[in-house]
Amino acid sequence: MNNEEKRELCLSLMRAIVRWKLIPNSESNGQYVSSCSAVGAKAHPARFPEKLSEFLIRFLTDPGELVFDIFAGSNIAGAVAEREGRRWISFELDLD
Numbered sequence: 001m002n003n004e005e006k007r008e009l010c011l012s013l014m015r016a017i018v019r020w021k022l023i024p025n026s027e028s029n030g031q032y033v034s035s036c037s038a039v040g041a042k043a044h045p046a047r048f049p050e051k052l053s054e055f056l057i058r059f060l061t062d063p064g065e066l067v068f069d070i071f072a073g074s075n076i077a078g079a080v081a082e083r084e085g086r087r088w089i090s091f092e093l094d095l096d
């Protein structure tokens with residue numbers, strides 16, 4: 001499968017995931033939320049579902065490759081990338 005085919009497949013999958021709510025929009029009991037609570041930090045209000053980040057990173061990259069997120073928010077993508085053996089760079093405007 002070439003990159004264009006992968007991109008098309010990802011877009012179709014993401015549309016299906018949103019349309020049929022296959023992955024919850026936010027996880028109320030995830031590690032991110034409990035870590036925020038533990039340090040008294042406010043959880044990001046619009047974070048990406050971890051399972052969706054995980055799928056996209058596994059599908060689109062190989063271990064050792066770079067995941068680049070220019071709207072990092074909670075940095076879920078960076079955390080998943082690290083867990084999956086990818087390198088990552090994230091940009092986030094809001095320091096909170």
Ligand SMILES: C[S@@+](CC[C@H](N)C(=O)[O-])C[C@H]1O[C@@H](n2cnc3c(N)ncnc32)[C@H](O)[C@@H]1O
Nearest residue numbers: 046047048071072073074075076091092093094
């Ligand atoms: C929808 S949220 C991203 C959520 C993220 N994917 C996650 O899982 O938490 C968009 C984020 O982009 C950030 N943002 C907006 N403009 C930006 C900019 N010019 N540079 C860096 N970050 C920016 C916002 O502060 C916000 O946290």
